Each structure stands twice: as structure tokens, then as C-alpha cells.
Amino acid sequence: MMYSEKVLDHFSNPRNVGEVENANAVGQVGNAKCGDIMKISMRIEDNIIKDVKFKTFGCGAAVATSSMATELVKGKSVDDALKLTNKAVMEALDGLPPVKVHCSVLAEEAIGAAIQNYYDNAGIDKKVKKGCDGCCSSCGGHDEHHHE
Amino acid sequence: MNDLIYFDNAATTPLAKDVLDKMMPYLTDNYGNASSIYEIGRRSRAAIDEARDRVAKCLGADASEIYFTSGGSESDNWAIKGLCSAKKSKGNHIITTAIEHHAILHTLKALEKEGFEVTYLPVDEDGLISIDDLKNAIKDTTILITIMFANNEIGTIEPIEEAAKIAKEKGITFHTDAVQAIGAVKINVHEMGIDMLSLSAHKFNGPKGMGALYIRKGLRINNFINGGAQESGRRAGTENTPGIVGLSYALEKSTAGIDEKVKKLTALRDYAIEEIEKTIPYCRLNGHRTKRLCGNINFSFRFIEGESLLLMLDMKHIAASSGSACTSGSLDPSHVLLAIGLPHEIAHGSLRISLGVQNTKEEIDVLLKELPKIVDRLRQMSPLYEGVEGSN
Amino acid sequence: MNDLIYFDNAATTPLAKDVLDKMMPYLTDNYGNASSIYEIGRRSRAAIDEARDRVAKCLGADASEIYFTSGGSESDNWAIKGLCSAKKSKGNHIITTAIEHHAILHTLKALEKEGFEVTYLPVDEDGLISIDDLKNAIKDTTILITIMFANNEIGTIEPIEEAAKIAKEKGITFHTDAVQAIGAVKINVHEMGIDMLSLSAHKFNGPKGMGALYIRKGLRINNFINGGAQESGRRAGTENTPGIVGLSYALEKSTAGIDEKVKKLTALRDYAIEEIEKTIPYCRLNGHRTKRLCGNINFSFRFIEGESLLLMLDMKHIAASSGSACTSGSLDPSHVLLAIGLPHEIAHGSLRISLGVQNTKEEIDVLLKELPKIVDRLRQMSPLYEGVEGSN
Ligand SMILES: Cc1ncc(COP(=O)(O)O)c(C=O)c1O
Numbered sequence: 001m002m003y004s005e006k007v008l009d010h011f012s013n014p015r016n017v018g019e020v021e022n023a024n025a026v027g028q029v030g031n032a033k034c035g036d037i038m039k040i041s042m043r044i045e046d047n048i049i050k051d052v053k054f055k056t057f058g059c060g061a062a063v064a065t066s067s068m069a070t071e072l073v074k075g076k077s078v079d080d081a082l083k084l085t086n087k088a089v090m091e092a093l094d095g096l097p098p099v100k101v102h103c104s105v106l107a108e109e110a111i112g113a114a115i116q117n118y119y120d121n122a123g124i125d126k127k128v129k130k131g132c133d134g135c136c137s138s139c140g141g142h143d144e145h146h147h148e
Numbered sequence: 149m150n151d152l153i154y155f156d157n158a159a160t161t162p163l164a165k166d167v168l169d170k171m172m173p174y175l176t177d178n179y180g181n182a183s184s185i186y187e188i189g190r191r192s193r194a195a196i197d198e199a200r201d202r203v204a205k206c207l208g209a210d211a212s213e214i215y216f217t218s219g220g221s222e223s224d225n226w227a228i229k230g231l232c233s234a235k236k237s238k239g240n241h242i243i244t245t246a247i248e249h250h251a252i253l254h255t256l257k258a259l260e261k262e263g264f265e266v267t268y269l270p271v272d273e274d275g276l277i278s279i280d281d282l283k284n285a286i287k288d289t290t291i292l293i294t295i296m297f298a299n300n301e302i303g304t305i306e307p308i309e310e311a312a313k314i315a316k317e318k319g320i321t322f323h324t325d326a327v328q329a330i331g332a333v334k335i336n337v338h339e340m341g342i343d344m345l346s347l348s349a350h351k352f353n354g355p356k357g358m359g360a361l362y363i364r365k366g367l368r369i370n371n372f373i374n375g376g377a378q379e380s381g382r383r384a385g386t387e388n389t390p391g392i393v394g395l396s397y398a399l400e401k402s403t404a405g406i407d408e409k410v411k412k413l414t415a416l417r418d419y420a421i422e423e424i425e426k427t428i429p430y431c432r433l434n435g436h437r438t439k440r441l442c443g444n445i446n447f448s449f450r451f452i453e454g455e456s457l458l459l460m461l462d463m464k465h466i467a468a469s470s471g472s473a474c475t476s477g478s479l480d481p482s483h484v485l486l487a488i489g490l491p492h493e494i495a496h497g498s499l500r501i502s503l504g505v506q507n508t509k510e511e512i513d514v515l516l517k518e519l520p521k522i523v524d525r526l527r528q529m530s531p532l533y534e535g536v537e538g539s540n
Numbered sequence: 541m542n543d544l545i546y547f548d549n550a551a552t553t554p555l556a557k558d559v560l561d562k563m564m565p566y567l568t569d570n571y572g573n574a575s576s577i578y579e580i581g582r583r584s585r586a587a588i589d590e591a592r593d594r595v596a597k598c599l600g601a602d603a604s605e606i607y608f609t610s611g612g613s614e615s616d617n618w619a620i621k622g623l624c625s626a627k628k629s630k631g632n633h634i635i636t637t638a639i640e641h642h643a644i645l646h647t648l649k650a651l652e653k654e655g656f657e658v659t660y661l662p663v664d665e666d667g668l669i670s671i672d673d674l675k676n677a678i679k680d681t682t683i684l685i686t687i688m689f690a691n692n693e694i695g696t697i698e699p700i701e702e703a704a705k706i707a708k709e710k711g712i713t714f715h716t717d718a719v720q721a722i723g724a725v726k727i728n729v730h731e732m733g734i735d736m737l738s739l740s741a742h743k744f745n746g747p748k749g750m751g752a753l754y755i756r757k758g759l760r761i762n763n764f765i766n767g768g769a770q771e772s773g774r775r776a777g778t779e780n781t782p783g784i785v786g787l788s789y790a791l792e793k794s795t796a797g798i799d800e801k802v803k804k805l806t807a808l809r810d811y812a813i814e815e816i817e818k819t820i821p822y823c824r825l826n827g828h829r830t831k832r833l834c835g836n837i838n839f840s841f842r843f844i845e846g847e848s849l850l851l852m853l854d855m856k857h858i859a860a861s862s863g864s865a866c867t868s869g870s871l872d873p874s875h876v877l878l879a880i881g882l883p884h885e886i887a888h889g890s891l892r893i894s895l896g897v898q899n900t901k902e903e904i905d906v907l908l909k910e911l912p913k914i915v916d917r918l919r920q921m922s923p924l925y926e927g928v929e930g931s932n
């Protein structure tokens with residue numbers, strides 16, 4: 001298993017670690033049983049993601065995808081952020097080993113979960129549809145991914 | 149490279165310089181096929197004969213009981229499949245432990261598909277089997293008991309002599325995977341009543357791709373690799389003369405130096421364990437505190453994940469491994485850590501430091517300086533750590 | 541040593557100096573376990589990935605179709621046992637030839653005991669199978685056809701492409717033992733429609749104890765050595781990184797240099813054959829005269845016995861081998877020579893000269909000078925020679 005230089009860079013110097021103060025969008029996905037938990041917090045103003053931070057319990061790829069995903073959505077509109085796919089995160093990291101694909105799915109899901117939380121808080125009646133379609137077939141699949 | 153601190157000697161060890169020197173003639177001028185009749189062939193034959201004597205002496209066996217293989221995995225596969233297919237008319241039951249290496253477990257899984265029945269003895273929280281459990285597991289149909297000498301992840305040393313004795317009383321063949329124990333525990337196969345023993349050269353500063361299987365005289369097991377008449381007709385394939393020579397010298401060296409090594413590594417190990425327990429909160433030593441390989445240190449650190457820990461250590465030029473099976477490309481936590489009762493999320497956050505003869509106290513001190521910082525950094529990043537005492 | 545004339549390149553070859561140089565870093569500093577996550581582990585992983593690409597390119601395969609093993613014998617055992625156990629619900633019939641290497645024949649004998657049925661195709665006096673025989677041997681229950689690419693004793697090259705085509709038409713898996721053909725015959729597994737192919741590194745100036753099995757993408761065979769997740773989970777055991785690297789460079793070298801080698805060795809071979817036929821009466825060239833390995837010369841000399849011949853050559857520092865199975869510790873004459881129709885007493889008196897890239901015309905000339913004298917000397921000692929024309 002080999003990580004790209006980009007993955008190692010985002011792992012060793014993760015961007016946006018921590019928690020956004022006065023967050024109005026918080027999402028956590030995964031569970032400790034399958035080895036990954038990702039928590040994303042955001043401050044959304046005027047439909048723009050003003051700030052975003054993450055906390056992750058997971059492998060090198062999980063940390064790197066969290067870091068990259070937060071970079072990619074920071075300053076974007078909510079709608080653009082929802083268009084972020086795990087593939088885009090992987091590409092931005094110059095790829096991931098096959099068994100680590102699901103870590104990028106988790107990042108996509110965590111963003112989605114945070115935005116759902118924002119909709120719910122703001123009383124917006126929208127459902128975010130995000131997540132795994134059994135894409136990587138290495139992590140036990142859907143059922144393991146528990147959305148909060 | 150020079151400043152690398154290598155703490156993964158349970159995964160593999162550097163080939164000893166003097167062992168390589170002994171191999172060099174057979175990697176260059178003495179390339180003859182050991183089965184050939186002419187001079188350079190006879191020279192290889194003589195080297196292999198001597199190597200077999202050397203290995204036998206180190207294990208307390210006869211030379212005719214030593215068979216060279218391509219490694220620990222082949223030895224394990226051969227011992228188990230060879231015995232079971234030879235004895236299947238006598239019974240179909242095998243006893244093993246829940247914490248064996250995959251070379252044993254996956255081999256047994258394959259046999260289960262063919263109709264063999266396997267009992268996996270549980271272990272206690274320290275990773276020890278119970279002799280009573282073993283006794284109770286024996287049936288009329290039991291043909292093989294295979295118990296590892298020492299565990300590769302948590303270092304626990306099993307009561308092999310007692311287990312072998314029980315097997316002998318019941319007339320059941322006893323095999324042990326001693327891949328991790330060689331050079332760390334004194335082993336005499338005849339005195340201990342062991343029927344088959346697997347070893348792998350690269351675990352004791354010998355060459356990769358070389359192993360051996362000891363098969364007690366008179367024990368009939370089926371061949372695994374069929375073909376030419378090498379290894380008394382029991383293991384085919386042109387002999388890897390340099391590998392065989394290398395294995396034999398590495399084994400000689402590691403058994404001759406065992407007292408010194410055990411003394412040195414036990415001291416280093418216990419120093420490291422004590423310091424880690426003192427400086428890092430929410431940690432758990434995995435494996436038995438004293439019945440443990442002299443070179444093995446295995447900790448779980450709560451709230452963090454093993455792979456991240458390894459990568460951060462790597463950035464400090466410290467090579468270690470995770471207790472988890474991450475290395476095998478699998479996302480499941482280690483079956484060994486689950487077997488000693490760790491919950492999944494803790495099993496994910498384990499670190500194995502395995503010492504070798506070449507390690508020093510200075511290297512341990514570097515680890516003791518870096519590890520607490522890294523664990524803390526990862527905990528600060530972990531959503532699981534929030535709200536725990538000492539967290540921000 | 542320097543004056544040794546080594547003519548037994550079909551038994552084994554010297555490890556090429558530049559191949560050993562490529563292996564050295566992995567025998568010294570780069571000892572990391574390829575499954576480990578840290579730097580020296582990743583370096584081994586990268587070396588293995590590159591080696592796999594290199595091997596795949598030489599064979600016309602994809603990298604994902606190449607699996608490293610401990611040698612030709614393991615590759616043969618794995619291919620056959622793995623395929624047969626995976627397909628046994630589809631049928632139990634296997635087709636092979638009477639002249640396969642023991643790694644194939646003894647493996648099939650073991651399967652026969654388990655209820656598989658094997659057809660051994662006969663060969664003609666040159667050692668060639670007949671494609672019609674092959675067609676006629678196919679049954680509804682045939683699951684595997686395994687035919688060696690070139691014979692190790694008499695050098696005959698079989699019609700592999702045609703045989704593979706027939707197998708494909710019938711939907712039967714086709715395996716070839718190409719241990720002797722590598723570096724002497726151009727092979728492209730995809731173009732030739734080969735499903736599995738075995739090779740062994742020490743036959744083409746690579747390291748001993750290293751082989752590979754090509755398994756066509758999509759072909760499912762059972763694992764042979766169960767355990768860790770190495771080799772995409774299909775062949776367990778800590779990777780022999782130096783061996784893998786060595787195999788790959790040796791293969792690259794021997795396939796890149798194939799035209800030159802074939803040209804050179806064919807000329808040497810035909811020169812030697814012609815001279816021997818001219819100077820030694822009562823001799824017979826074994827194997828096909830043109831469909832034969834460029835490095836293979838195999839003669840039977842009537843009235844004499846092979847081992848004596850080899851010992852006398854050895855005294856002249858010429859290393860060669862007998863066509864007979866003396867090397868395997870058995871006294872039976874070679875099954876290959878019997879299969880081409882030689883009577884027992886002639887089959888006993890055979891000599892195999894197998895040339896390698898390093899051999900020269902000067903060396904052949906030494907042989908051509910010594911051989912007639914030795915043959916004559918042995919004949920003068922032979923009771924069978926009495927009364928034969930030219931005898932004293
Ligand atoms: C045709 C053939 N197949 C298989 C083998 C076995 O290869 P190895 O001895 O390297 O296992 C050999 C050589 O011994 C051979 O010549």
C-alpha cells in the first residue's frame with residue numbers, strides 16, 4: 001500500500017483541524033467499530049461556507065481526505081459543496097490505494113451530514129442524499145456507515 | 149537510512165552481515181545444482197548437508213528430521229495439510245488457538261471447507277490458552293493439535309511443553325508455529341516432545357524466502373510440493389543453497405546468543421513499558437507482562453487509530469507496526485486483539501514495537517520522547533477524545 | 541574453478557553478476573517488509589511492484605497476472621492443485637504428456653490418488669506430442685491440459701500454441717511448464733492463449749528459490765500456500781524481495797537477449813551435434829533435430845552407462861548431466877528416454893550437454909576432444925561392447 005506525496009502532506013500537516021466556534025452545521029459519520037469517525041463543523045453564512053474544520057479518528061487516508069475535503073469546500077456555496085464527490089477528493093490527493101477508497105467516501109458523507117444538520121437547524125426542508133453506493137466494496141459497505 | 153530506528157523485528161529483520169558473507173560463495177562461484185554429480189554440484193550438496201546438521205543441532209533434532217522450505221507460511225501449510233491428508237482416515241478434528249498467525253488460521257479455514265472440524269481455543273486477557281480447555285477439547289477424532297509457540301502481535305508465550313505432553317499422552321500429533329519464538333526462547337524439540345515445528349529465517353536475521361519444517365522421525369505426513377527427489381523426496385524443488393546456508397548460520401547465531409539477547413532485550417522492553425505506562429494516559433499493555441517475548445512491546449492507546457500513529461512515527465524515522473491487520477490491506481481489527489477481549493475501537497489503536505539484537509537504549513529513549521507527543525497530537529484530532537480529561 | 545567448463549545450464553545457471561548487483565540493496569539496507577507502512581517497507585513494496593511490471597512485460601501479460609513463488613516446482617504444484625480443487629465439481633479429467641517434469645507428474649500422481657483421472661499423451665521418437673492425440677483425449681470431464689513448453693532432458697519444443705488453441709476452443713484451462721523455455725523461446729502468453737505458465741529464476745541466471753506463476757485474469761484457482769495477504773491474497777508468505785527483484789532483472793535480460801542467444805547457441809549446438817555424430821559411432825541424438833532448445837544437446841551412447849561418463853567428464857572439469865534420473869537418486873532410466881522409445885540399456889547411457897550464454901566455441905572444442913576418448917575408454921571396459929565392430 002502506497003500513499004501519494006499529497007496524501008502524506010495532508011496527513012502530516014492537516015489543514016483545518018479542530019472545531020469551528022459558533023458552528024451552525026455539524027455532522028459526524030462512521031463508527032468506531034469499522035475504524036473511522038469523521039466530524040465536520042461549519043459556519044455557514046449567506047449560503048457560503050465561511051469556515052470549516054474537522055476531527056477524525058482514522059487512518060492516514062482518513063485524515064488526509066478530511067483535510068482535503070475541508071480545503072475544497074471552504075468558501076464555496078452550500079450547493080457547490082454538495083457537489084463534491086469522493087472521486088474529486090481522491091483526485092485532489094493524487095489517488096488513494098484501493099482499500100482506502102472508503103475513507104474518501106466518508107469525507108463526502110461528513111460534508112453532507114454537516115449540511116443536513118444546517119438545513120435541519122435552519123428549518124430548511126431539504127434532504128441531502130450523499131454517501132456510499134457500495135463503491136469500494138472493501139469496507140463492509142453501507143450498513144456500517146451510521147449517520148448521526 | 150542511517151538514522152532509521154527499526155522497531156519492527158517481528159515483521160522482518162535485517163540479514164546479518166556475516167550471514168550474508170557465508171551465503172556469498174553460493175550466490176557467485178558455487179552455483180552448482182546440489183543434485184548434480186560433478187564437483188560444483190557436490191560442493192553445494194556438502195554445504196546443504198552441513199547446514200542441515202547445524203539446524204538440527206540448534207533445535208535438538210536429528211539432521212534427517214529437518215526439511216528446508218520457502219518460509220514460515222509454507223512450513224505451516226505443509227505441516228497442517230500434509231498431516232491432515234495423511235491422517236484423514238483416523239479422524240477429522242484439529243485443535244488450535246484463536247490467536248494463530250493467518251498462515252495457520254487460513255490453512256485451517258481451507259480444511260474446514262473440505263470437511264475437517266476445527267476447535268479454536270480461546271485465550272485469556274493476556275493471550276494465554278488454558279491447558280484445561282485443551283484437555284476438554286480433545287475428541288476421539290482429534291488428529292492434530294497446533295499451537296503457536298509465541299504470538300507475533302502481543303508476544304505472549306504459550307505453555308508449549310505442557311500442551312505437547314498432553315498431545316503425546318493422547319497419541320495426537322503436535323505442531324507448533326515457532327516463527328516468532330526462535331532465538332528468543334530456548335527450544336529443544338526432542339525434550340519438549342514436539343512432533344513438528346515451523347520456522348522462518350528472516351525473523352532471526354537470516355534470508356527472506358527461506359524456512360524449515362522439523363518433522364519428528366517416523367511421523368508420516370503427505371508431501372506438499374511434489375516433484376524431484378530433493379529433501380529426501382519430501383519437498384521438491386532445486387535447493388536454494390545460499391538460502392539454506394544463510395538460514396543455518398543465522399539460526400546458529402541466534403540460538404548461541406540467546407541468553408545474552410534475552411537479558412538485553414528484556415531489560416530494554418521492561419524499561420520502555422514502564423515509561424510508556426508512566427507518561428501516556430489511557431494506554432493498555434497487550435499480552436502477558438512476563439510470559440512474553442523479550443523483544444515485544446504492544447500497547448493500545450485509546451481514542452486514536454494505529455495507522456496514523458505509524459505514519460507519524462515513520463516521519464520521525466521510527467519504524468514500528470500496528471497491532472491491527474492494516475498491513476494486510478484489511479480494515480478489520482486484529483483477531484488477536486479481539487481475542488484478548490479488546491473492543492473494536494481500542495483494537496484499532498495499537499502499536500507493536502518489536503526489538504532486535506541491534507536495538508539500543510538510545511533508540512528506546514528517542515521513542516519515549518516522541519511517542520507521547522504523537523499520541524497527544526492524534527488525540528487532539530480525534531472526535532472520540534472530546535470531553536475526556538486533559539482534552540482541550 | 542576457473543577452468544571449469546559448465547555444460548549443465550538446464551540443471552541450473554550461475555546467477556548473473558549484474559542481477560546479483562540489483563539484488564544487493566535488498567540483501568543489505570533495504571530489508572523492510574513489503575507489507576509495512578513505513579519508508580523502508582514502502583521501498584520494498586515499490587521494488588516488488590516494479591519487478592512485477594517487468595516480468596509481466598517480458599511475458600506479454602498484465603502485472604496483476606504475475607504471482608511470485610519459491611520456484612518452478614511450487615508454481616507447477618500450485619497451478620495444478622489449485623485449478624483441480626477449484627474445478628472438481630466440473631470434472632476430474634486432466635491431460636498431460638508422458639515426458640513432463642516430475643513436478644508435474646508426481647503432482648498428478650498425487651491427484652490420481654484423490655480420484656482424478658489423468659491421460660498421459662505419448663510422444664513420438666523425437667519427443668513430440670501429436671495434436672490429434674490431444675484432440676482425441678479430450679472428454680466432457682476434462683478440466684485441465686498441462687503440457688510442457690520444452691522438455692528438460694531432450695530439449696524438444698512442443699506445439700504449445702496449437703495445443704492452447706484447442707484447449708480454448710473446448711473451454712479447458714491450459715497450463716504450460718515453461719521452466720526450460722524461458723529465454724530460449726519467445727513467449728507471449730496473451731497472444732498464445734496460455735492460461736497459466738510456470739517459470740523458475742535459476743534456469744535463466746536468476747536466483748535459486750524463486751519462481752513465478754502467470755495466472756490469466758479472471759481464472760480462479762484455489763490458493764496453495766494460505767496465510768497473509770501477500771500477492772493479492774493468493775500466495776502467502778513474507779515477500780523475498782531480493783529474490784523477486786533478481787528474478788525480474790534476470791528475466792528481462794534473458795528475454796531481451798533472446799535473438800542473440802538463440803543464434804549463438806544454435807550454432808554451437810549444431811556444430812557439436814554434427815561433430816559428435818561424425819566422431820563417435822553408435823550414438824543417437826535424442827530429441828527433435830530442429831524443434832529443440834537452442835542450448836540442448838542430448839546423446840545416447842550405446843554400451844556405456846551415463847554416470848561413469850559424467851564422472852570422467854568431471855575429471856576433465858566438464859560439468860554435464862545424464863539424461864537419466866540418476867540425479868534424483870533413482871536407478872530407473874529416464875521416463876523421457878523410455879517415452880521416446882529407447883530400450884532400457886540405451887536409455888542408461890545418455891549425456892545431456894546444456895549450453896548457456898556464457899559458453900564458448902573453445903569450450904565445445906574441449907568437449908569434442910575429450911568425449912570420444914572417454915566414450916571409447918568406457919566401451920573398452922564394457923562387456924556389452926565385446927564383439928562389436930571396432931572393439932578390440
Ligand atoms: C521442466 C521443468 N519443470 C520444473 C522444474 C522445477 O523447477 P525448480 O527445481 O526450480 O523447482 C524444472 C527444473 O528442475 C524443469 O526443468
Ligand SMILES: Cc1ncc(COP(=O)(O)O)c(C=O)c1O
Nearest residue numbers: 219220221249300327348777778
Ligand atoms: C507466527 C508467525 N507464523 C508464520 C509467519 C509466516 O512466515 P513467513 O511470512 O516468513 O512465511 C509469521 C510471519 O509472518 C509469523 O509471525
Ligand code: FES
Nearest residue numbers: 036058059062103
Ligand atoms: S480510517 Fe481505517 S482504513 Fe481509513
Ligand code: FES
Nearest residue numbers: 102132134136141
Ligand atoms: S464506502 Fe466502501 S462500500 Fe461504502
